[in-house]
Amino acid sequence: MEKDHEYFMTLALREAQKAYERDEVPIGAVIVSNNNGEVLAVNGNRTREKNNPCAHAEILVIEEACNRKGAQRIPECDLYVTVEPCPMCASAASFARINTVIFGAIDEKSGGAISGPRLYESPAIHHKPHVISGILASDCGTLMTEFFKGKR
Amino acid sequence: MEKDHEYFMTLALREAQKAYERDEVPIGAVIVSNNNGEVLAVNGNRTREKNNPCAHAEILVIEEACNRKGAQRIPECDLYVTVEPCPMCASAASFARINTVIFGAIDEKSGGAISGPRLYESPAIHHKPHVISGILASDCGTLMTEFFKGKR
Numbered sequence: 307m308e309k310d311h312e313y314f315m316t317l318a319l320r321e322a323q324k325a326y327e328r329d330e331v332p333i334g335a336v337i338v339s340n341n342n343g344e345v346l347a348v349n350g351n352r353t354r355e356k357n358n359p360c361a362h363a364e365i366l367v368i369e370e371a372c373n374r375k376g377a378q379r380i381p382e383c384d385l386y387v388t389v390e391p392c393p394m395c396a397s398a399a400s401f402a403r404i405n406t407v408i409f410g411a412i413d414e415k416s417g418g419a420i421s422g423p424r425l426y427e428s429p430a431i432h433h434k435p436h437v438i439s440g441i442l443a444s445d446c447g448t449l450m451t452e453f454f455k456g457k458r
Numbered sequence: 459m460e461k462d463h464e465y466f467m468t469l470a471l472r473e474a475q476k477a478y479e480r481d482e483v484p485i486g487a488v489i490v491s492n493n494n495g496e497v498l499a500v501n502g503n504r505t506r507e508k509n510n511p512c513a514h515a516e517i518l519v520i521e522e523a524c525n526r527k528g529a530q531r532i533p534e535c536d537l538y539v540t541v542e543p544c545p546m547c548a549s550a551a552s553f554a555r556i557n558t559v560i561f562g563a564i565d566e567k568s569g570g571a572i573s574g575p576r577l578y579e580s581p582a583i584h585h586k587p588h589v590i591s592g593i594l595a596s597d598c599g600t601l602m603t604e605f606f607k608g609k610r
Contacts, residue, residue, distance in 0.1 A: 353530050353544050353553075354530065356530075357524050357525060357527075357529055357530050357548070358521055358530055359520065359524060359530045359531065359550060359553035359554045359555075360512070360520065360521055360550050360553070361530075365512055368511065368512060369510055369512055371509060372509050372510055373509060375509075377509055378505050378506065378509050378510060378511045378513075379511065384606070392549060392582070393546070393548070393570070393575070393577055393580075393583065394545070394546050394547075394549035394553065395546075397544060397545040397570070398511060398512050398546050401505075401511035401512070401546065403511075415581075415582070416582055416584070417582065418545070418549070418582055420461055421582065422581065422582030422583055423575040423576075423577055423580045423583075424547055424575075425575055428545075428574055428575045429543070430545060430567070430568055430569065430570055430573065430574030430575055431545065431573065433570070434569040
């Protein structure tokens with residue numbers, strides 16, 4: 307069976323679940339080469355662990371994949387992430403020249419790719435990745451809802 | 459003489475100049491504690507050197523200052539940067555709870571704080587740093603113009 311969006315999103319979800327268990331905002335991300343389906347990086351949020359507000363799942367996997375490729379631009383790669391990227395991460399994916407950003411749940415409150423400031427429609431974002439949303443959205447969103455319910 | 463915005467911007471400009479000499483986009487940044495004027499981090503762009511599209515000056519100094527403080531939120535700190543932050547960096551400064559973002563030149567083409575997507579007016583950005591612009595703007599902007607002129 308060919309690996310599909312749900313397969314890679316399941317990998318991202320596993321990272322989100324691990325983030326949840328570390329008491330981090332439960333978002334996970336995966337970078338995949340769209341040449342051969344090779345998984346170049348998987349990670350979840352680690353802002354608390356690293357005392358680093360930039361250590362979102364997406365930033366961590368972009369940095370790792372770029373490091374592995376020895377390049378600051380990885381146009382042959384796709385980014386899977388369980389929740390719509392925030393403006394920081396949406397912009398980082400653009401700088402990395404990510405081909406397609408595939409996410410699960412839309413984040414109307416804090417998302418920045420297609421929600422809120424809609425960066426992927428903004429002239430300030432010079433490379434606009436393709437966007438596919440809604441992959442395993444319910445599972446991805448439920449993890450977030452459960453996490454923040456526990457914080458109230 | 460009390461240290462003022464121009465003093466700290468001069469430190470940022472020095473980092474921008476060093477970035478220029480490394481053939482990096484010449485932007486420099488400084489994080490200063492607004493309690494006592496302590497300089498917590500200085501750096502310039504290193505995206506080429508690090509093969510990391512996220513290694514903008516602002517991200518590097520936010521990460522270093524947070525690391526020094528052992529915290530992912532540094533609300534007692536101000537960020538000086540020679541050019542208006544892009545959406546990635548404007549968003550990162552918000553996550554870090556930076557008190558005030560002070561920048562030199564406005565970046566109408568790629569800026570994201572008050573230009574383009576105007577993130578600091580967006581409901582998706584939950585902490586909105588104060589903004590002061592135009593400090594040594596001419597020096598900051600000239601360095602960019604010269605750099606990109608050399609690339610054409």
